[in-house]
Amino acid sequence: MKEILPPPVPGVGDPGDAVRQLFQQYVVPSYGRYDLVLSHGRGSQVWDVTGRRYLDLGGGIAVCSLGHAHPEVAETIAVQARRLMHVSNLYYTEPQGRLAAGLVRHLARGKVFFANSGGEANEGLYKLARRYGHDEGRFEILTALNSFHGRTLAGIAANGQEKFRQGFGPAVAGFRHVPFNDLAATRAAISPATVAVLIEGVQGEGGITPATPEYLLGLRALCDEHRLLLLMDGVQCGYFRTGRFQSFQRILEAIPGADGFLPDAVSMAKSLAGGFPMGAFWVRDRYADLLGPGSHATTFGGTPLACSVALKVLEIVERDGLAENARSIGAFLKEGLERLQREVPGVIRAVRGLGLMLGFELAPREEIPGFAAVDKPPSGQFVHRLHEAGVLTVPSGAQVVRLLPALNLTRAEAEEGLAKIETVARAAAG
Numbered sequence: 001m002k003e004i005l006p007p008p009v010p011g012v013g014d015p016g017d018a019v020r021q022l023f024q025q026y027v028v029p030s031y032g033r034y035d036l037v038l039s040h041g042r043g044s045q046v047w048d049v050t051g052r053r054y055l056d057l058g059g060g061i062a063v064c065s066l067g068h069a070h071p072e073v074a075e076t077i078a079v080q081a082r083r084l085m086h087v088s089n090l091y092y093t094e095p096q097g098r099l100a101a102g103l104v105r106h107l108a109r110g111k112v113f114f115a116n117s118g119g120e121a122n123e124g125l126y127k128l129a130r131r132y133g134h135d136e137g138r139f140e141i142l143t144a145l146n147s148f149h150g151r152t153l154a155g156i157a158a159n160g161q162e163k164f165r166q167g168f169g170p171a172v173a174g175f176r177h178v179p180f181n182d183l184a185a186t187r188a189a190i191s192p193a194t195v196a197v198l199i200e201g202v203q204g205e206g207g208i209t210p211a212t213p214e215y216l217l218g219l220r221a222l223c224d225e226h227r228l229l230l231l232m233d234g235v236q237c238g239y240f241r242t243g244r245f246q247s248f249q250r251i252l253e254a255i256p257g258a259d260g261f262l263p264d265a266v267s268m269a270k271s272l273a274g275g276f277p278m279g280a281f282w283v284r285d286r287y288a289d290l291l292g293p294g295s296h297a298t299t300f301g302g303t304p305l306a307c308s309v310a311l312k313v314l315e316i317v318e319r320d321g322l323a324e325n326a327r328s329i330g331a332f333l334k335e336g337l338e339r340l341q342r343e344v345p346g347v348i349r350a351v352r353g354l355g356l357m358l359g360f361e362l363a364p365r366e367e368i369p370g371f372a373a374v375d376k377p378p379s380g381q382f383v384h385r386l387h388e389a390g391v392l393t394v395p396s397g398a399q400v401v402r403l404l405p406a407l408n409l410t411r412a413e414a415e416e417g418l419a420k421i422e423t424v425a426r427a428a429a430g
């Protein structure tokens, strides 16, 4: 692929410097950014402004489900933009209706509300739960420790991690946190005000921790017993990433008695439109009309443009068998990481995840010879070394490095990624 900028000439300076200066002066510094200035991509390859190539195993944090600059997606955007981009939800448009039908087909009878982000999709779940419990005075939602549900004001109250709330008190009322995968603790936490339980099928920001089948089935029974809604945040672990449309479908595969399992609502975003901003929630049949006309809305939700893109992504995922690819390439990557864990146990402590949502947990920083001298979390240090080796990944907390690549990652790309992870791990072992 043709590089947009020529490689840097020694002594002339980095072409990214001007971009960094713009950020320094004009962009709110709410993100800790890596030093890379990225310019363009193709599939799972990304180039920076100096012309350096990276293998993208972060996928824009589980967003770029078909990789970068997918020609069919780009064409869909162009065609729909020339036809109709936005008209508001005061009118019907065909792409929104067809996309809702497509998502329902992968879950179960129910309906879909369209939003623009994961945090906004989850806001819809909170409102659904409050509407459901309103007449009985129930409003409280139980979420899991280490969970992540977004950065809105209610989102940071929902998150089972104190760090997101710090400095933004008072927290929105009505959320309590209980240990993940702990049914007894959840049961004990239910109060007369409790109306719903919200969990991720695989905790993403919490270190790539899958729910156990017993936990999911037990929560369903518990929610039925106490008339609570079981809400699932599929923003990161959903959309075929684990090898099935939603992670609970993968986790409960082949589990006796799990056939009829269904949450009451599921939020989605990230991969849904392959990089075009989109969020949504599905709500099952019996609660599908709880949010009636006038009760919930968003200006940009479900535009013909966003929905056309999402429909195209869905069509390609189905046509190209990308759920199966996520499952098989994910298994290959996981086996490679597990082998590495056995060979370099002083650096890699554990490997977790399903399909193309994988994490490897690092040893404490002081115990890793190559990382001990720098007072920064080991996950960040590992991610930085991978940049130097030409691979993009994402930390998940201080100890875990995440792989959330495009669903169409090839075997050769997975091999390249593993080889570079191995190089970094061996170097860190000293």
Ligand SMILES: *Cc1c(COP(=O)(O)O)cnc(C)c1O
Pocket: 116, 117, 118, 119, 120, 122, 148, 149, 150, 151, 200, 204, 205, 233, 234, 235, 236, 237, 269, 270
């Ligand atoms: C990213 C994420 C969110 C928030 O999504 P935004 O689009 O950033 O608002 C919510 N839940 C989970 C599980 C996520 O990974």
